[in-house]
Amino acid sequence: SAVISQKPSRDICQRGTSLTIQCQVDSQVTMMFWYRQQPGQSLTLIATANQGSEATYESGFVIDKFPISRPNLTFSTLTVSNMSPEDSSIYLCSTGDSQMNTEAFFGQGTRLTVV
Amino acid sequence: AQSVTQLDSHVSVSEGTPVLLRCNYSSSYSPSLFWYVQHPNKGLQLLLKYTSAATLVKGINGFEAEFKKSETSFHLTKPSAHMSDAAEYFCVVRKRGYSTLTFGKGTMLLVSP
Numbered sequence: 083s084a085v086i087s088q089k090p091s092r093d094i095c096q097r098g099t100s101l102t103i104q105c106q107v108d109s110q111v112t113m114m115f116w117y118r119q120q121p122g123q124s125l126t127l128i129a130t131a132n133q134g135s136e137a138t139y140e141s142g143f144v145i146d147k148f149p150i151s152r153p154n155l156t157f158s159t160l161t162v163s164n165m166s167p168e169d170s171s172i173y174l175c176s177t178g179d180s181q182m183n184t185e186a187f188f189g190q191g192t193r194l195t196v197v
Numbered sequence: 198a199q200s201v202t203q204l205d206s207h208v209s210v211s212e213g214t215p216v217l218l219r220c221n222y223s224s225s226y227s228p229s230l231f232w233y234v235q236h237p238n239k240g241l242q243l244l245l246k247y248t249s250a251a252t253l254v255k256g257i258n259g260f261e262a263e264f265k266k267s268e269t270s271f272h273l274t275k276p277s278a279h280m281s282d283a284a285e286y287f288c289v290v291r292k293r294g295y296s297t298l299t300f301g302k303g304t305m306l307l308v309s310p
Contacts, residue, residue, distance in 0.1 A: 088240075113296050124287065125300045174240065178296040185231055186289075186298055190240040 084109050084177050088189030095165055095196050102161045103192045105175035110155035115186070116148070119172040131158050165196045199224040201290050203301035211309050216275040218304045220288030223269065230271045231289040232262055241287070247271065258282070283308045
């Protein structure tokens with residue numbers, strides 16, 4: 083199993099500012115994922131982050147708005163840029179390894195409120 | 198493409214009665230299927246997973262689920278609900294050999310005394 087430490091756990095931000103969310107995994111993982119959970123909704127995949135390459139974004143998400151870094155196999159960051167109230171959500175990072183066919187592990191989530 | 202349908206947005210039960218949370222999936226290939234639970238202000242915790250072994254899968258806290266290919270279902274059950282089971286439950290599908298997960302919309306389980 084993998085233990086993921088995600089921070090901050092919550093934040094209240096002013097519109098127009100940016101917030102960087104960090105995820106630290108206790109073991110090396112090939113792939114990390116970033117999800118958004120809007121109020122009352124399910125999880126939606128934002129992007130997949132592989133070490134050493136640019137993140138792959140899902141439809142409706144762009145790098146300028148959600149830049150991602152993956153400097154090594156245990157760490158990743160997601161930045162929510164130029165925030166608006168519509169960005170108020172829970173953001174979660176996750177790991178998974180398709181080769182091992184294991185389950186995904188999730189961070190505790192970051193509850194973001196934009197005012 | 199794959200999709201997951203959780204048939205109930207809310208399920209209410211009394212403590213000590215059985216729990217049934219329904220999930221149907223659509224997948225072009227043999228899928229891996231998971232149930233996750235999310236307690237208020239907490240992260241997602243894996244309850245159980247199906248990855249092509251036994252079709253009846255036992256998970257934590259007394260939950261189990263049965264993979265029925267003919268019905269494309271993966272319903273979650275528990276014989277006797279406990280107050281601590283009150284949470285949101287997500288059915289999740291993953292195409293075998295891939296890492297991307299597809300989440301259902303979630304079912305909120307309410308347990309009354």
